[in-house]
Amino acid sequence: MDKKKVVVLTGAGISAESGIPTFRDANGLWEGHNVEDVATPQAWTRDPELVLEFYNQRRKAARDVKPNEGHKALAELEKHFQVTIITQNIDNLHEKAGSSRVLHLHGELFKSRSTADESLLYDMDSWELNMGDCCEKGSQLRPHVVWFGEAVPMMEPAIAETAEADIFMVVGTSMQVYPAASLLYYVEDHVPKYIIDPKLPLVHQRPNLHMVEAKASVGVPKVCRELIEKHAGKG
Structure with a gap:
């Protein structure tokens, strides 16, 4: 049975908890x-x-710098789902945590x-x-x-991944940085969408949108547990 596809957009908030300033x-x-x-x-x-x-x-x-519980929970999620991380962060904390499919929108610090x-x-x-x-x-x-004012070459692959999501998650981003913030609007209406942040961003209301007011290290493991209980193994 095919695993459901989870696409996760992460921003500076998830790295800030590990000690990387924004x-x-x-x-x-x-x-x-x-x-x-x-x-x-x-x-x-x-x-x-x-x-x-x-x-x-x-x-x-x-x-x-070490990955936190948010990074680790997303890596663990791969046991139950097909997971793609789309990150605005240039650090390698998702990779350090064990995530195998990470798309860096804004480049990579160690390249x-x-x-x-x-x-x-x-x-x-x-x-x-x-x-x-x-x-x-x-x-x-x-x-x-990718510096301010430069094109974001990974945006097209990110849109393609997002459009195929069965579940979409946004973690630790203000949803103010474009074009990344526009990804939410490429998600199908019927797809569950979770936004996890201690300061919930203002976004246009979408069907099946769940707002989780928590920092990444708390909110991500919680949502991941819920997803595993609800969806894992249902293909």
Whole structure:
């Protein structure tokens, strides 16, 4: 019997519980930097060394961060459902927890890519990426992160996954960042939809929408238990 398909959109809230700061909670400042100074194509053109150092520090801080109960519950859910995680986060906490199918909308902190050929991606063994680190074509490497103002190339696959969901879950996101926030509206009306956050976002009312006012480490395990009891094994 085919397993039901659960699609989960996760945002900064699930990572914040593991100790990864979110810039939106700090008045638009990220570790003392304006977003415009470290996370835009213009910032890269203006001061690539500052941008590289900023992401080096993010990487260094993220190395030892552990997944929380929210990440772990989603990984465990794979025993009962076909689970796809669509995350706005660039950390690797879902992978650390054991999730096997993770689609990163905004890139991946522990990968670099060529500035000459976007298809050239490299896994990073170290937390450092410096000026002079080049791809095989001799061009400077940059963080494999979607900066503000750049296209979101994984959006089309994310929409396709969402449209096929039997159950849809949103965890730890303000639903203010587009295009990711639009995914909720690609879910079929009859599909159960769960939004889990301690500060529930304002969203247009949809059929079968369940709002769970809880942080990820509490709300996600609770909803996962309910889903397993209600749906698992029913194909």
